[in-house]
Amino acid sequence: MTGSRIGFIGLGNQGAPIAHRIVDAGLALTVWARRPEVLEAYVAKGATAATSVADLGAACDHVGICVSADADVIQVCDELVPAMRPGSRVVIHSTVLPETCIALARKCAARGVALIDAPVSGGAARAEKGALTVICGGDEAVFGAVRPVLETFGKDIVLLGPVGAGQRAKIINNALLAANIATAHAALGAGVAMGLDRAALARTIRSSSGYSFGLEVSASTPSPADFKGAALLVKDVGLLEAALSDDPGAAVLSATARPYLTEAMG
Numbered sequence: 001m002t003g004s005r006i007g008f009i010g011l012g013n014q015g016a017p018i019a020h021r022i023v024d025a026g027l028a029l030t031v032w033a034r035r036p037e038v039l040e041a042y043v044a045k046g047a048t049a050a051t052s053v054a055d056l057g058a059a060c061d062h063v064g065i066c067v068s069a070d071a072d073v074i075q076v077c078d079e080l081v082p083a084m085r086p087g088s089r090v091v092i093h094s095t096v097l098p099e100t101c102i103a104l105a106r107k108c109a110a111r112g113v114a115l116i117d118a119p120v121s122g123g124a125a126r127a128e129k130g131a132l133t134v135i136c137g138g139d140e141a142v143f144g145a146v147r148p149v150l151e152t153f154g155k156d157i158v159l160l161g162p163v164g165a166g167q168r169a170k171i172i173n174n175a176l177l178a179a180n181i182a183t184a185h186a187a188l189g190a191g192v193a194m195g196l197d198r199a200a201l202a203r204t205i206r207s208s209s210g211y212s213f214g215l216e217v218s219a220s221t222p223s224p225a226d227f228k229g230a231a232l233l234v235k236d237v238g239l240l241e242a243a244l245s246d247d248p249g250a251a252v253l254s255a256t257a258r259p260y261l262t263e264a265m266g
Helices: 015-024 034-041 053-059 070-083 098-109 123-128 140-150 165-193 198-206 214-218 230-243 246-266
Strands: 005-009 029-031 062-065 089-090 115-118 132-136 155-158
Touching: 005 015, 015 029, 015 034, 015 062, 015 123, 029 034, 029 053, 029 140, 029 214, 034 053, 034 132, 062 070, 070 089, 070 098, 070 123, 070 214, 089 140, 098 115, 115 165, 123 155, 132 140, 132 165, 140 155, 155 198, 165 198, 165 214, 165 230, 165 246
Parallel strands: 005 029, 005 062, 062 089, 089 115, 132 155
Antiparallel strands: none
């Protein structure tokens, strides 16, 4: 990536440690945020603060986007892509509909810009360690070009197919997580109903065949209302339902997860 300038937009809970990993790796980084004070920590490490999305796009060869929802990704790209040079690349780290990435890839291609979707899994803690799973969809040549940047914060980096494939895999993963949390919560509740100590049961399952990450979430949140990640999982289960409305597997996952998520959201 010698000579390349990397841009990053979306310095929230997930995006912030990703951007820190990029600049800490010695790559030339340009960042933008609605609140300029957010940029100070990156500028202190040698990053450049852009004054607008368009200015960032004009300056960068590779731009990572890690904002919350489809509408946010579309808005950023509408400002970003017209300013980018042909041959540049856009990398979508947000979890959105596959169709959103496919449509944006067409708009990018019309301007000679490549797009790859690369949602991430693992949370902020793994991002800080450079150990995220990066789930990609796009052209193999584009994947090869962006991989050196992805390796600054990702440990398991996989190309699953064309644009949209990364999002399909990510929303399936998150719907499965939601279903696992729901199942684990029901299992721990059943144990309490049978007179078992909840913490002791959770400790036993941790070293037994029923273990899952969903158990860890349920064991640390006595009530669904205590689960702070519920809103994002509600969004992602909704994405799965929208993308695979007629698929029986999607229906099973959403039907398993929905009651728990509904309770968690109050």
